[in-house]
Amino acid sequence: MSNTSSVLDMPEQAFAGLETRDAHAWFGKHHALAGVSLRFPAKSVTGLIGPSGCGKSTYLRLLNRMHEFIPNSAMAGEVLLHGDDIYGESVDPAAIRLKVGMVFQKPNPFPAMTIRENVISGLKLAHIKIDNEQDLVEKCLSRAGLWKEVKDRLDASGGSLSGGQQQRLCIARSLAVEPEVLLMDEPCSALDPGSTLRIEETIKELAEKITVVIVTHNMQQASRVSDYCAFFLSDGGPGVLVEADQTRKMFTNPTDTRTADYVQGKFG
Amino acid sequence: MSEFTIPQPTRPWDRKRSEVVRSGVSLAIVGLLSFAIVLFTGFSGVDGWALCILLLCVAVLIYRGRKLSKKERGNATVQLVITAAAILAFAPWLSIFGSVLVKGIVGLKVNFVTSDMRTTVPDDDLSMGGALHAILGSLLMVLMATIITLPLGILSGVYLTEIKGRFTFLVRFVIQSMSGVPSIVAGLFVFTTYVSATHGPTALGGSLALGILMLPTVARTAEEVLKLVPDDLRSASLALGARQWRTTLMVVLPTVRSGLITAGILGVARVIGETAPLLLTAGSSTAFWFNPVKGPIASLPIYVFGMLQIGTEYAVNRAWTGALVLMLAVFALFFTARKLGGKDKR
Incomplete structure (x- = not known):
């Protein structure tokens, strides 16, 4: 296998500006991820799929510098945003995270804030001036598909919502800072099927405006929601990128036999 | 590949x-x-x-x-x-x-930790006499106090977090107010109820007074760490058909073993430097014996206090050395606790 695993084929104007070149990740001595080179298409959903422990979440966290919060972690390679390495010497990681947002596995609205405060919290935390708070709150909550349900109780606590609503609140919170890319780390795995469906609809609508990268271990979800797919696999060693392509092709006619076995449910 | x-x-x-x-x-x-x-x-x-x-x-x-x-x-x-x-x-x-x-x-010479004051007066040269009796006395009393208090403290913690009986409020209230009791009052209590009723100050009297002071610290810390045990674990054990006492004994308590050790150590650290209650209940001596009901027995804080009271140059030196040994003992305790407790995965 070559050092450069796979690259999504796409015309240059469809490139989102985010790519990795030969990205590696370590936890202490454990080599978790090896040699991932991938370019992300703009205004689309890219699904990262693969069995547990294949490094897909690690890879996601490399993309907005969340990886470094894990003690003893290390990395190598380049993560480029519009041509600049986000691990470069004079880069402010906070500014990167402002551009590359993240939604986590468990809904985590700030419990001490109301729904409204949760939505604008990103701007408050980053000292960004808010011009029209009411409009912003409505816009973000609408894009996250939550506005109709909460418009009469914006001053209730974020914790008073159901799990699915909380996750959509977290999405609205990420959208308020207007990121170019939204990373989602198994955003539906803690939710019921109904809420999952609503979130998937939301994700598809988001991809009309921004680039979404979603980690999922649910292949049906990947086939439903994503335009492109990247398949990660670990054979006991570090996780590698096996194949990346359009979702339709990955699920019907993949190049690599391991991808075929995985998407047909033969393992994982 | x-x-x-x-x-x-x-x-x-x-x-x-x-x-x-x-x-x-x-x-x-x-x-x-x-x-x-x-x-x-x-x-x-x-x-x-x-x-x-x-x-x-x-x-x-x-x-x-x-x-x-x-x-x-x-x-x-x-x-x-x-x-x-x-x-x-x-x-x-x-x-x-x-x-x-x-x-x-x-004054920190070998003889300080190997000999006592049986044949030495405080004014003798620092190469004579020592505080072995006080060190051993302190250790004996703290050990006895721990043996009495640790089970009681952990059991009160278990009562508050696992059994949650109808006296929960009362127990918590009493423990909280006990932690505010001045140490001399604990000493007076043991003095009136035990010391004056028997043959005067003894190691047992001292450890009873120290135990009263230790109990609230141990119980509150134990309660706090037991609260950290996720309910999932209790449910998992109960769902396997375990009785509550088996669950508590085999699942809940081992989960927070290091925390409970910390509770004990915090209790020890709370009382090892106590002077006032020991003045009333344990007294002072120039030699050590293992019999806890034999008579007055020295401890490090009392040793320091006594030597300072004498006030001559060598006596004051001995007092400072006693204080140093006391501090080193506390550090050693904390270090051991860390070593023992650090094995849990947190």
Whole structure:
């Protein structure tokens, strides 16, 4: 296998500006991820799929510098945003995270804030001036598909919502800072099927405006929601990128036999 | 398939080594420069030196921070203030330990921990006599107090978090108010109920008084750590058909083993330096015996107190050395607790 695993084929104007070149990740001595080179298409959903422990979440966290919060972690390679390495010497990681947002596995609205405060919290935390708070709150909550349900109780606590609503609140919170890319780390795995469906609809609508990268271990979800797919696999060693392509092709006619076995449910 | 050329792991988010070196060098230069200023100008003494360092550090920081953006500067300032506050909180400890060390090291000879005061008077040379009896007395009383208190404290914690009986409120209230009891009152209580009813001060009397002081600390800490056990674990055990007492014994308590050890150690640390209750309940002696009901017995705090009362040069030296040994004993305890308790996965 070559050092450069796979690259999504796409015309240059469809490139989102985010790519990795030969990205590696370590936890202490454990080599978790090896040699991932991938370019992300703009205004689309890219699904990262693969069995547990294949490094897909690690890879996601490399993309907005969340990886470094894990003690003893290390990395190598380049993560480029519009041509600049986000691990470069004079880069402010906070500014990167402002551009590359993240939604986590468990809904985590700030419990001490109301729904409204949760939505604008990103701007408050980053000292960004808010011009029209009411409009912003409505816009973000609408894009996250939550506005109709909460418009009469914006001053209730974020914790008073159901799990699915909380996750959509977290999405609205990420959208308020207007990121170019939204990373989602198994955003539906803690939710019921109904809420999952609503979130998937939301994700598809988001991809009309921004680039979404979603980690999922649910292949049906990947086939439903994503335009492109990247398949990660670990054979006991570090996780590698096996194949990346359009979702339709990955699920019907993949190049690599391991991808075929995985998407047909033969393992994982 | 593994023909990767694996690159070297890097940590781009760490501070650069050159930066760390530069900070160290500037700090050293600032220190020396202040020393020079103290030598040749009106500033004098440690205070002047510290003030010079402070002013120069601020100057250096302002100079080096000029290139940062506004947000970075804010972040750096807050980091600096917090670090400075942490160091400041550390300073009194360092000062106390430093002075005890300097004054106590004079008398810290082998005989201090191997002999007692049976055949020595406090004014004898420091190469004679020691505090073995006081060290052993302290250890004996603390050990007995722990044996009495630790099970009681853990059981009260279990009552409060696992059984949640109808007296929960009362038990918690009593424990909380007990932690406010002045130590001399605990001593008086044991004095009236036990010491004066038997043959006067003994090691058992001392450990009873210490136990009263330990109990609230142990019980409250035990309750706090037991609260940290996730309910999932209790449910999992109960769902396997376990009775509640088996669940508590085999699942809940082992989960927080290190926390419970910490509870015990905190209790010991609370009482090992207590002087007032021991004056009434354990008294003082010049030799040690293992019989806890035989008669008055010395302990380190009482030893220090007694030697200071005598007030002659050698006696005061002995007092400082006693204080040093007491502090070292507490450190050793904490260190062991860390070692023992650190095995849990947290």
